Amino acid sequence: MTGHQPDMAIAIRNLSVGYASVSGEAFFSRSNLSFSARKGEMVALIGPNGIGKSTLLRTLGGFQKPLAGEVSYYGEPLPGFSPGKRARTLSFVSTESLQVPNMRVAELVAYGRFPYTNWLGKTSAADRRLVLEAIEKVGLGGFANRQVTRLSDGERQRALIARALAQDTPVILLDEPTAFLDVNTKYEIFHLLHQLARQNGKTILLSTHDLNIALREMDKFWILLEDEALEGAPEDAVLNGWLDRLFSSGHIGFDNSAGEFFFRKKQAGTVAVEGEGVTQLWTVRALERRGYSLNQAENADLRITIETDDQQVTTWLLTTGSHQQRFDSLYDLLIRI
Amino acid sequence: MSQSLRFASLIFLLGILFLLDILLGSVTISAESVLRALFSPASADETIRTIIFQFRIPKALTAVLAGVALSISGLQMQTVFRNPLAGPDVLGISAGASLGVALFALGFSSFFSFGILSFAGAWPLALVAWLGAFLVMLLVLYVSTRVNDIMTILILGILFTSATGAIVSILQYFSSEAMLKAFIVWTMGSLGSVTSGQLTVMATAVIFGTFLSFLKIKALNAFLLGETVARSLGVNVTRSRLGVFFSASLLAGTITAFCGPIGFIGIAVPHLARVMFRASNHLVLLPAVLLLGANVMLFSDIVSQLPGMQTTLPINSVTALIGIPVVVWMIVRNKKFVSV
Numbered sequence: 025m026t027g028h029q030p031d032m033a034i035a036i037r038n039l040s041v042g043y044a045s046v047s048g049e050a051f052f053s054r055s056n057l058s059f060s061a062r063k064g065e066m067v068a069l070i071g072p073n074g075i076g077k078s079t080l081l082r083t084l085g086g087f088q089k090p091l092a093g094e095v096s097y098y099g100e101p102l103p104g105f106s107p108g109k110r111a112r113t114l115s116f117v118s119t120e121s122l123q124v125p126n127m128r129v130a131e132l133v134a135y136g137r138f139p140y141t142n143w144l145g146k147t148s149a150a151d152r153r154l155v156l157e158a159i160e161k162v163g164l165g166g167f168a169n170r171q172v173t174r175l176s177d178g179e180r181q182r183a184l185i186a187r188a189l190a191q192d193t194p195v196i197l198l199d200e201p202t203a204f205l206d207v208n209t210k211y212e213i214f215h216l217l218h219q220l221a222r223q224n225g226k227t228i229l230l231s232t233h234d235l236n237i238a239l240r241e242m243d244k245f246w247i248l249l250e251d252e253a254l255e256g257a258p259e260d261a262v263l264n265g266w267l268d269r270l271f272s273s274g275h276i277g278f279d280n281s282a283g284e285f286f287f288r289k290k291q292a293g294t295v296a297v298e299g300e301g302v303t304q305l306w307t308v309r310a311l312e313r314r315g316y317s318l319n320q321a322e323n324a325d326l327r328i329t330i331e332t333d334d335q336q337v338t339t340w341l342l343t344t345g346s347h348q349q350r351f352d353s354l355y356d357l358l359i360r361i
Numbered sequence: 362m363s364q365s366l367r368f369a370s371l372i373f374l375l376g377i378l379f380l381l382d383i384l385l386g387s388v389t390i391s392a393e394s395v396l397r398a399l400f401s402p403a404s405a406d407e408t409i410r411t412i413i414f415q416f417r418i419p420k421a422l423t424a425v426l427a428g429v430a431l432s433i434s435g436l437q438m439q440t441v442f443r444n445p446l447a448g449p450d451v452l453g454i455s456a457g458a459s460l461g462v463a464l465f466a467l468g469f470s471s472f473f474s475f476g477i478l479s480f481a482g483a484w485p486l487a488l489v490a491w492l493g494a495f496l497v498m499l500l501v502l503y504v505s506t507r508v509n510d511i512m513t514i515l516i517l518g519i520l521f522t523s524a525t526g527a528i529v530s531i532l533q534y535f536s537s538e539a540m541l542k543a544f545i546v547w548t549m550g551s552l553g554s555v556t557s558g559q560l561t562v563m564a565t566a567v568i569f570g571t572f573l574s575f576l577k578i579k580a581l582n583a584f585l586l587g588e589t590v591a592r593s594l595g596v597n598v599t600r601s602r603l604g605v606f607f608s609a610s611l612l613a614g615t616i617t618a619f620c621g622p623i624g625f626i627g628i629a630v631p632h633l634a635r636v637m638f639r640a641s642n643h644l645v646l647l648p649a650v651l652l653l654g655a656n657v658m659l660f661s662d663i664v665s666q667l668p669g670m671q672t673t674l675p676i677n678s679v680t681a682l683i684g685i686p687v688v689v690w691m692i693v694r695n696k697k698f699v700s701v
Contacts, residue, residue, distance in 0.1 A: 087592050111595030120587035125695070127585070127641040135586060138579070138594040144644060145579040191594070 032099065033195055033227035034061040034084070039093035041076060041083040053091055054080065057253045059246045061229060063098075063194070066221040068238040068258075069231040071248030072270060077231040080248070081199050084229070085116045097195060111139035114195040115188035119203065122180060123173055129183050130168040133158050136190025158189040161224075162216060178209035185216065189224075196220075198230040202237070210234055214241045235267065235285065286312075294319035299330030303338055310354045314361065326361060364645060367638060371652040375425075378659040382421040385668040388412060416553065419560055421659065423552045426560075427620050428630075428658025430567045430612035432650045433574050435627025436634070437609040440581045440643070441602060442505060445691060446515055448628030449613035452501050453521035454494045455624070458610075458617035459548070460525045461493025462486065466544055467532040483562040483619070490618035491566075494610035497521060502606065550621035550677035552662055559619050566615040573608035574647060577601060581643040623677055625684025626661075630654045632691045657683065 042053025054076040061067045069077050082088050084095055086102055095102040097113050105113065115136065122132075136158065137151040147155070159168050162182040167175070175183060181201055188196045201217070202210040214237050221228045221243075229246075232238050238245070239258045247254040247266050254266050261267050267278040267285075275288050292315035297307055307330060308318055316326070327343040340351045342360065351357040384395050390409055398405035398413045431449060438447040438454070449455045465486065500521075505514050533541055546554075555563065574581075580601035583591035592598050616623060634649040635641070661683055665674040 082589070085589070085593055087589060107592075107595040107597055111593065114593070116589060116593035118587060118589040118593075120589055122586065124585050124641050126635055126639050131642065132586075135583070135590075135594060138583065138596075141579075143576070143579055145582055145642075146644075 033063045035096045040091040041079050064225045065243045066228045067244045068242040069246045075248045115191040115193045117184050117198040119199050127172045133186045133190050136187045158186040162186040195227045289315035293325035295326040296320045296324035297328050383417045420553045423555045424658045424662040425655040426567045427616045428654035430616045431626040432630035432654025434609040434613040436631040436650045450624040453518040455617050455622045456522040456525040457493040457497030458490035458614040461489035463529045465489040467536045483559040487618045490614040494614035498606045498610045547621045549675040550623045570608045570612040578643045629684035629687035
């Protein structure tokens with residue numbers, strides 16, 4: 025594919041990123057990266073730590089020069105952007121700490137209007153309206169006069185996203201926006217970004233380690249591996265077994281049918297489980313956690329029978345060879361085996 | 362209290378302190394005589410007129426300039442380094458200026474056997490101080506891009522200040538007694554020894570440096586959010602940083618050249634301004650720091666004169682005694698200062 029592709033919000037071709045040493049030799053680099061994102065798509069950049077996600081994001085943000093290849097936004101190559109134009113095309117939410125005393129949420133969000141204001145940074149009435157709109161959109165209505173230092177981690181991340189929104193750029197780049205957040209807040213932030221992409225047509229690119237959430241919320245994955253760069257829908261990544269390759273140690277894998285990551289344990293033995301429904305499912309999970317693998321054959325090391333009496337009380341009957349024992353809870357059962 | 366009311370009261374206070382600084386001194390002159398000398402010089406006593414116009418007014422003006430320059434320089438450094446403990450003295454910028462002056466005054470004058478501090482023009486003296494300050498600033502910048510740790514940079518400032526002391530000690534071996542004395546007096550800091558020629562140079566440099574700092578208001582605001590975000594907002598970080606450094610070293614260097622190293626104004630005043638104005642925007646902070654700095658320095662000068670007594674204290678000691686409690690209070694209050 026050649027020529028202009030205005031519907032491609034972000035296009036990267038044969039890009040090499042990294043740091044060149046004084047002698048001109050690259051001492052950290054990733055080369056031959058080709059990725060793309062369409063307008064309004066929400067893309068997750070994933071890969072193991074230290075693989076170059078931040079470096080790629082910094083290069084896409086124009087904060088460091090690519091070593092080779094090209095980056096273009098809406099068909100226009102990035103090197104041709106003036107700082108002002110760049111600031112009106114893409115906004116960046118970084119992982120830098122933000123503990124500025126005496127700064128209110130509205131002031132922080134007003135930074136988004138920076139590329140549009142005069143040399144003193146005076147905001148117009150229209151600017152202030154956009155700022156308040158952005159604060160509303162991220163769900164911080166009523167927080168406009170709150171000190172930034174008093175915000176919780178999740179609220180602060182929302183405020184930073186509002187700042188990026190106020191910058192009114194078609195593309196938003198976020199470096200690990202959900203790191204250091206609790207699970208609830210992680211979901212909220214992903215949901216918020218999802219809405220912004222859907223309702224406002226923003227193209228959102230973020231790096232993340234929260235694969236479980238990313239699998240459900242993102243339109244596309246850009247996967248950086250040691251020797252390869254892959255892209256596709258999250259489901260493509262699952263079906264092609266790309267996610268398995270994220271974990272070089274081999275201890276962790278992705279269970280395609282369960283849609284979950286699992287940890288490969290040392291085999292403790294085999295177990296046969298007799299029972300039904302949810303109880304059976306979670307019993308198997310508990311046993312798998314202990315390293316047992318399911319084997320419904322006669323020769324399994326352990327045999328567990330789930331029994332429910334007339335009063336709906338569930339008990340687990342453990343059979344080892346000729347020995348039998350009954351347990352009231354999975355906890356008690358696991359202590360014994 | 363609204364921001365404009367705060368500004369108005371600072372301006373009012375500045376007028377009062379300026380008058381007080383002129384009224385009070387080691388020679389007791391009645392308020393009436395001072396006012397007469399000020400407003401109808403012809404009818405005033407010759408001696409009093411000389412004291413007022415040759416000594417007290419230049420000294421008060423020097424205090425205002427020094428307060429403005431050191432405070433703005435401190436604010437700029439705290440913002441650029443995102444470090445509430447930064448300041449011209451802490452980072453070794455004043456030491457850099459001192460080293461410039463010391464090399465110039467003790468080193469060169471030993472070769473050419475004339476006392477630079479007293480005879481050389483005001484411009485060369487200022488120039489070496491600016492150069493010293495700017496070089497240290499660049500060194501600190503270089504280290505801060507390599508080492509992303511506030512404490513390391515502060516320790517570097519302390520090391521640099523010690524190194525300056527060492528070099529000065531070595532220079533002292535090769536200096537004549539008279540030059541040495543002049544230099545030691547200079548290191549104690551003084552607002553009173555500034556000549557009218559030096560005052561002109563000082564005023565020019567301080568006004569220019571202050572003007573530059575106001576041009577960089579937007580960039581300074583952007584720096585509060587960190588380098589990456591500043592860049593993403595379209596700020597040319599390298600150029601803005603150099604501009605701010607130029608302004609800061611011009612301001613701090615000028616005062617160090619003519620008044621000697623005056624500590625703790627640059628670090629303490631920006632904090633007082635933040636507490637008083639509850640602002641982070643430099644559009645408010647910069648004028649606030651300017652006015653507060655002038656006020657604090659005039660106040661220090663009044664205290665150092667020990668009104669009613671014959672002796673004067675070194676201005677250095679007074680600013681340290683006023684500034685250090687502010688810094689300690691700031692550290693205690695802001696326990697998380699390392700992450701700022």
